[in-house]
Amino acid sequence: MRLRWSMGLAVALFTSVLFGSENLVEFSDESLRSRYQTLITELRCPKCQNQNLADSNAPISKDLREEIQRMLEQKMSDREIKYHLTSRYSEFILYRPDVNKTTYLLWGSPFAILLMGLLAALRLNRRNKIDVGSLDKAVIDQESRIAELLKSGEDDK
């Protein structure tokens, strides 16, 4: 397996010792950094075509990243930070839309789709179903099964 020989190489994936260089964005508490990363990847640059704050080079993205950093340092929660930004830049900047009356359909329809898919499949399946018990168990005997499959070059998949 590819995994095995790589294990030796994949050492210390999470350790990060700094010498000389400094982080572009400094935090008083390093634990804020992962929250910062999540926030800037889940928030959209309001000016760009379709980019998040992390990937965008637009000046406004830089400003908003700094704003988020400042708010994190002020011990604001993620929810407060998002509220602060959406009250200025509207819900548009959320890549993960809140669940509210505009988005019930968005968040609800995947479940509806899955449910419909399952029901349709069940219906179709029941329609075509025959009694398994009536089949001779020997048919599914392993030996004959393999032989049959081997024989059938015709058989696809």
Added chain:
Amino acid sequence: MKVVGGSSLNRLALFLPLALFAALTIVLLLGLDKDPSELPSALVGEPFPSFSLPALHDADRTLDERDVIGEVVLVNIWATWCFACRIEHAMLNQLAEQGVKVIGLNYKDNREAAIAWLKERGDPYAFSVFDEQGRLGIDLGVYGAPETYLLDATGTIRHRRVGVVDDRVWNNEFRDLYAQLMAVQR
């Protein structure tokens, strides 16, 4: 292969994809008229945010929201690095001449360059707020220049325009609302 006859209910079910597609087409057709890059302001109907920033022409003079609130004004976000602002400037001069009070928000700019710019092209602004860091810009939800806000006498934002205000935009979006607000103010 034996074939079992279908029911009329099954036939009806076959119309389902067509119905869904028709709905989709209507959405797409209506969507063609929309501009997906145009952002609504979250601040229309909200009070102008509080701030405390220096004036452009006088670094020692501190301005705050009380300087903006009190009468019907246009707040225009501008900068010397903003190309579209050059196009817009003539329109702003014209509006100022007509007696519209325009307040400038010089956004993330260089003070000397901005002062020279106004000297050269005329200064339509009653005064300009110097927002070097763009902090008031963020509070306003600004994402580029130029942008223009129309405030009523209570300091509530009544309209926002992202991009250049020209004759057409003024007539379509601002003129009537401005006249109405002025009437209330009197």
Added chain:
Amino acid sequence: MTVELGHIALIVALCLACIQAVVPMVGSFSGYTNWMRVGHSMAVGQFVFVALSFACLTAAFIQDDFSVAYVANNSNTLLPLQFKISAVWGAHEGSLLLWALILSGWSTAVALCSGKLPLILSARVLSVLGAISVGFALFLLLTSNPFERMLPIPPLEGGDLNPLLQDFGLIVHPPMLYMGYVGFSVPFAFAIAALIGGQFDSAWARWSRPWINVAWVFLTIGISLGSWWAYYELGWGGWWFWDPVENASFMPWLAGTALMHSISATEKRGVFRSWTLLLAILTFSLSLLGTFLVRSGVLTSVHAFASDPERGVFILMFLGIVVGGSLLLFALRGPTMRSATTYSGWSRETMLLINNVFLVSSMAIILIGTLYPLLADVLDMGKISVGPPYFNIFFVPLMSGLMICLGFAGFTRWKNTEGRALLHKGVFPSIVSLVMAVALPMFMVDKLSWSNYSLTAVVTLLLVLWVVTMSLEDLWLKSRGKLSSLSGLSGSYWGMLVAHIGLAVCALGVGLSTAYDAQKDLRMVPGDKTELGGYQFQFVGVERVEGPNFIAYRGNIEVKSSGELIVRLSPEKRNYISDGQVMTEADIDGQLHRDLYVSLGEPLGNQAWAIRFQVKPFVRCIWLGGLLIGLGGLLAALDKRYRRRRLRKGVDESSGGLVFE
């Protein structure tokens, strides 16, 4: 002159397409065999003229003929030759011409390979393809003519091809993608022909299958290439953003994958016939919808073409006629009778049905997520964005479920498979995968702790190992452990095996690169060092270099592992001369088990630069998996049974193409 020639050739192609659309169809109803045969020669003729037109546009690019607006906007004298050629399809008009070229190419392939088809069927198939060609030729000539001149005063120098597109990826990605998109027009045409003729026996399914496989292979490779290209070219290390344009290519892929699976049941067992017909229509419709989304400007995307509402209206009309028409035909003539064929419990039919539920649900969810911002806007509910968090929440569990079921794929049999026997087969692989999935992540990190023991990795490995061990167990049983019996297995079987393992490899890349991704954004001056993911990076400095049409700052970074220099990376910040666009060219040291990804950010003064370092374990497996999936499709398409007739007939078929029975 060449430009006018190209324009005229396109008009001629349109006329031929009109004949191809009308005459064989009329013939098929009135029984004139001569009329039915017309489509074949028209398809070939159309291909020749579209190719001529395409060649003329290419010539205009090579000769820097800036009197042609499209050339002037997308090329300049400094552009290297290979990019002048790929610039032909670098923007809207030319890429549409490529669409038309590929469509006529597929039509020609159908015409040449239709020897064994009943004439009435091939006539109708070609007629449908001809009608689609008419739509695209009209679209080109009426709204997006690439041959439009800028007269009387042509510019001396052109604009530029978007620097993002000046890359090997652009040379190959769009043609591959379009081969896939357009290729699905063939099964679509077969489905329409079947609906018109009212013949829903397994014949149409059998004839469409190889075409579906081939189109699907192209689409798979096209999407993989696109993702790989975005990864190395956009400069931030992302490989999939759930951008509308990416979704536009992914939805037909999901529908096409569902089609590939369901049509096998339709062909072999005569079941799911309306569903398979619907999927054939749906897959091509989604290709057209993708074209609409990309080119009409209704959605914002990082990859969008310059949009134009007028074009949007045209494509929407076209979409309405083609898709609306075929769905109406489906509603009126689709088979409501069901086959009396039965199957039970865990038969292959059931498993294929489950597969389709997963794939089509995923597709529908992506469709809703992609279009919801538009819907919200239309209903005046405000502007909202639907991004990666939304798609991942639904897509990842659905694909995980799919992979669990996929493990059983090889063991299932038509009609009936006993559930207990299936479970029995799963015992050993599930134990092996579970043990390895729990154990392996402990060795992936240096100092094991609760915080760095990745659950994402455990789940990924569990699914991946499950699919791989189940597939191998199946192979073992089928070959009875003898190498000699491997050659007895069919191409379809190998195709399935390779594609399923490819999916597992792809999932491995997705899961592990997400779980163990490490990234740092640093401010560095020459001489500064940092460590990330077990590698030491030293910033040596930045030099100014000149490219053919750009000036760049090129960083120099030494990468060491355990004190030994393993590679020097030189990420660039390029400034393109003609329009001043700035581009970040990341430099990547790619190996199967990890990529080192360095990109140069902004200069920060005093020789300092912002630099982003990323270590991405197993990220390469994503595209390797994609290629394996494509290879699987190819193996299935090359299955002997599709060529049997041809082999029997020997060399007297001089058409050169594959002859499908």
